[in-house]
Amino acid sequence: MKKAFITGIAGQDGSYLSEYLLELGYEVHGMVRRNSVAENQQSRLNAVRLNPNFFAHYGDLTDQTSIERLLTEINPDEIYNLGAQSHVRVSFDVPQYTVQANALGVINMLEAYKRISPQAKFYQASSSEMFGLTVEDDGYQRETSVMNPVSPYGCAKVFGYNIVRHYRRAYNLHATNGILFNHESPRRGSNFVTNKVVKTACQIKLGLTDKLELGNMDSYRDWGHSKDYVRAMHKVINHDEADDFCISTMETHSVREMCDVVFKYLDLDYKDYVSQNPIYMRPEELPYLKGDSTKARTTLDWKPTYTFEEMMHEMCDHWLDVLQNIESTR
Ligand code: NAP
Numbered sequence: 262m263k264k265a266f267i268t269g270i271a272g273q274d275g276s277y278l279s280e281y282l283l284e285l286g287y288e289v290h291g292m293v294r295r296n297s298v299a300e301n302q303q304s305r306l307n308a309v310r311l312n313p314n315f316f317a318h319y320g321d322l323t324d325q326t327s328i329e330r331l332l333t334e335i336n337p338d339e340i341y342n343l344g345a346q347s348h349v350r351v352s353f354d355v356p357q358y359t360v361q362a363n364a365l366g367v368i369n370m371l372e373a374y375k376r377i378s379p380q381a382k383f384y385q386a387s388s389s390e391m392f393g394l395t396v397e398d399d400g401y402q403r404e405t406s407v408m409n410p411v412s413p414y415g416c417a418k419v420f421g422y423n424i425v426r427h428y429r430r431a432y433n434l435h436a437t438n439g440i441l442f443n444h445e446s447p448r449r450g451s452n453f454v455t456n457k458v459v460k461t462a463c464q465i466k467l468g469l470t471d472k473l474e475l476g477n478m479d480s481y482r483d484w485g486h487s488k489d490y491v492r493a494m495h496k497v498i499n500h501d502e503a504d505d506f507c508i509s510t511m512e513t514h515s516v517r518e519m520c521d522v523v524f525k526y527l528d529l530d531y532k533d534y535v536s537q538n539p540i541y542m543r544p545e546e547l548p549y550l551k552g553d554s555t556k557a558r559t560t561l562d563w564k565p566t567y568t569f570e571e572m573m574h575e576m577c578d579h580w581l582d583v584l585q586n587i588e589s590t591r
């Protein structure tokens with residue numbers, strides 16, 4: 262039985278990746294952080310926590326001793342470094358912590374990996390945010406595009422990406438980067454724009470609120486589904502040659518178009534409810550992302566299964582269900 266070790270296991274991607282690897286017959290170990298509200302702890306792991314092949318361990322990417330202890334105890338075959346302060350807007354407010362977790366955290370992982378389990382394969386959760394302002398003449402970003410980040414989050418992820426490539430070459434490690442474009446799901450944090458729009462639109466539909474305030478509605482994102490993207494992570498780490506791959510839908514939509522899709526599904530017109538509030542604007546914005554994932558599609562035989570509309574509708578159905586259940590238990 263293969264053993265996987267996943268940091269950030271209680272996050273959106275960590276929870277779906279755990280489910281996917283357990284289905285494939287893996288023993289799955291994950292790093293979780295202590296949370297002061299024990300009842301709310303790691304609720305995304307409800308589907309796996311009772312599985313006999315699933316193990317959660319306390320640790321932190323900024324605590325080297327915890328990483329060393331876990332790699333020594335687990336001796337994994339595959340290491341997925343998904344843990345991060347993952348909110349771009351928040352990274353302007355907590356830049357130092359973002360760098361500690363998202364950049365130095367990667368070095369902490371790589372050092373422990375090199376010394377304790379160098380036989381393992383390593384996956385780093387790199388991000389399209391690294392491309393920042395770069396758009397190629399054909400309108401895409403791809404593996405060869407220049408990295409030009411515009412946030413503390415993006416800068417920290419560029420460091421993580423480069424240090425993984427350096428350890429791969431210098432120490433002959435099977436260390437890989439998945440450069441993932443935005444991906445969402447019902448498990449997405451509700452302070453990211455897709456789930457914020459869906460949750461609030463469902464509240465409007467149910468008469469629980471009457472307005473939605475957003476920041477920049479004219480930025481474009483390439484939005485895929487987390488379930489499709491965790492399949493890609495497994496393909497990236499298991500490719501014969503350690504390499505870097507962009508994972509994307511190859512489509513882009515503005516925040517405004519996304520609002521239109523969501524409100525229309527609920528028989529509403531977003532223009533009646535949505536306004537812009539400068540408090541949600543960023544000091545510097547990344548205006549446009551559209552990923553070229555041709556390399557992953559041809560080399561790894563990966564492609565997404567969800568359309569943008571299917572994903573947004575699934576998120577709406579989820580929130581309608583949750584909010585109606587809350588209302589009926591009042
Ligand atoms: P997420 O839901 O925010 O999950 C991140 C996880 O990292 C959380 O479980 C969090 O723990 C954990 N974490 C934060 N700081 C940590 C630390 N110091 N030590 C250990 N764990 C820590 O993010 P996601 O959407 O699943 O994304 C997974 C990874 O992919 C992240 O690295 C993100 O930056 C990257 N990424 C995401 C996207 C996307 O669109 N989703 C795109 C490209 C790259 P708590 O639960 O305790 O907060």
Ligand code: F7E
Pocket residue numbers: 347348349350388389390441442443444452453454455457474475476477478480481482516541542543546547
């Ligand atoms: O913003 C705009 C905002 O916070 C998307 C992370 O997973 O993907 C994610 O980062 C766009 C931006 O995601 C609001 O200005 C407008 O242009 O959902 P988001 P993100 O910043 O693209 C990358 C690839 C990652 O790696 C990150 O970990 O939407 N926007 N109004 C808003 N965004 C938010 N959050 N809230 C608003 O009210």
